[in-house]
Amino acid sequence: xxxxxxxxxxxxxxxxxxxxxxxxxxxxxxxxxxxxxxxxxxxxxxxxxxxxxxxxxxxxxxxxxxxxxxxxxxxxxxxxxxxxxxxxxxxxxxxxxxxxxxxxxxxxxxxxxxxxxxxxxxxxxxxxxxxxxxxxxxxxxxxxxxxxxxxxxxxxxxxxxxxxxxxxxxxxxxxxxxxxxxxxxxxxxxxxxxxxxxxxxxxxxxxxxxxxxxxxxxxxxxxxxxxxxxxxxxxxxxxxxxxxxxxxxxxxxxxxxxxxxxxxxxxxxxxxxxxxxxxxxxxxxxxxxxxxxxxxxxxxxxxxxxxxxxxxxxxxxxxxxxxxxxxxxxxxxxxxxxxxxxxxxxxxxxxxxxxxxxxxxxxxxxxxxxxxxxxxxxxxxxxxxxxxxxxxx
Numbered sequence: 001x002x003x004x005x006x007x008x009x010x011x012x013x014x015x016x017x018x019x020x021x022x023x024x025x026x027x028x029x030x031x032x033x034x035x036x037x038x039x040x041x042x043x044x045x046x047x048x049x050x051x052x053x054x055x056x057x058x059x060x061x062x063x064x065x066x067x068x069x070x071x072x073x074x075x076x077x078x079x080x081x082x083x084x085x086x087x088x089x090x091x092x093x094x095x096x097x098x099x100x101x102x103x104x105x106x107x108x109x110x111x112x113x114x115x116x117x118x119x120x121x122x123x124x125x126x127x128x129x130x131x132x133x134x135x136x137x138x139x140x141x142x143x144x145x146x147x148x149x150x151x152x153x154x155x156x157x158x159x160x161x162x163x164x165x166x167x168x169x170x171x172x173x174x175x176x177x178x179x180x181x182x183x184x185x186x187x188x189x190x191x192x193x194x195x196x197x198x199x200x201x202x203x204x205x206x207x208x209x210x211x212x213x214x215x216x217x218x219x220x221x222x223x224x225x226x227x228x229x230x231x232x233x234x235x236x237x238x239x240x241x242x243x244x245x246x247x248x249x250x251x252x253x254x255x256x257x258x259x260x261x262x263x264x265x266x267x268x269x270x271x272x273x274x275x276x277x278x279x280x281x282x283x284x285x286x287x288x289x290x291x292x293x294x295x296x297x298x299x300x301x302x303x304x305x306x307x308x309x310x311x312x313x314x315x316x317x318x319x320x321x322x323x324x325x326x327x328x329x330x331x332x333x334x335x336x337x338x339x340x341x342x343x344x345x346x347x348x349x350x351x352x353x354x355x356x357x358x359x360x361x362x363x364x365x366x367x368x369x370x371x372x373x374x375x376x377x378x379x380x381x382x383x384x385x386x387x388x389x390x391x392x393x
């Protein structure tokens with residue numbers, strides 16, 4: 001059949017070639033691409049700024065500014081009605097591109113070698129990148145929350161795919177050039193340029209999205225359902241308090257371990273400086289697998305999903321044992337196993353929680369619920385980023 005009918009006899013156009021799904025997937029990838037770009041180039045930034053704990057500094061700067069943007073979007077909810085989805089997304093992607101090119105530009109003008117003030121300029125660019133993340137992520141998740149569940153699944157599968165793409169690209173560029181300072185710089189510059197091209201592609205996809213017949217149909221349905229209700233933020237948050245708690249715990253645990261702990265605290269005599277890159281790649285693959293698994297099976301119980309999120313707290317003593325435990329757990333095999341568990345549970349539970357939460361409120365409140373979930377997700381990211389510093393105490 002070329003179309004289906006809903007209960008009110010409205011014709012629902014077919015998503016031809018799954019273009020709407022694919023574009024949501026690509027936009028999800030673009031949303032997290034800059035963050036993955038920053039944390040995957042740990043050898044590059046480690047060479048530029050030794051002893052600066054770059055991963056942990058970047059995490060706090062990025063997540064903190066992203067949280068600020070989400071709070072502003074919720075406080076001034078009329079912003080989403082005054083500024084369209086396409087404008088918000090393209091402004092955010094433009095900020096992403098500009099901030100991602102700061103570090104290579106400083107290298108090209110040799111500023112990195114002149115003064116450590118360049119480090120603070122890079123951190124400032126990370127803050128701008130975080131502001132863009134809040135704008136793009138809040139807009140994208142809020143929009144997907146009002147759509148059928150497959151689009152939310154596409155967004156989060158896309159976020160995970162960006163991690164794999166960036167990790168593989170980093171491995172290729174690192175392996176393709178000599179392991180000296182100049183080779184490291186050239187490979188990282190190529191890496192950032194390719195990432196920028198992908199972000200520009202996301203801008204094109206964003207422009208095309210609401211020109212698709214299926215998306216025009218959903219947009220008209222939202223308009224016919226009337227504007228969002230005036231329900232207060234905390235009323236919506238109270239309704240979805242358990243999934244909100246779950247998403248908070250998920251990212252508190254994840255960000256306190258990944259990437260800082262895996263990049264700085266875990267060492268391997270066998271893999272040496274390749275070890276953190278390999279672990280980050282394994283995590284991203286496992287995360288992608290978890291988020292894609294929701295296309296096959298979605299847990300229906302919010303309570304069970306929340307208990308699963310709380311169960312991830314057991315990862316703390318297990319990863320701690322990799323540092324201070326007996327010799328048989330302080331090896332590459334056990335660390336890889338735990339990294340797979342960390343990634344897969346992060347991906348699956350995130351996708352499940354983010355699918356269920358907006359569907360547990362009336363349609364007029366779905367966007368607000370999705371943005372509230374994004375807020376608690378970001379709170380978890382900030383909490384995890386701060387807790388990550390305790391590994392070095």
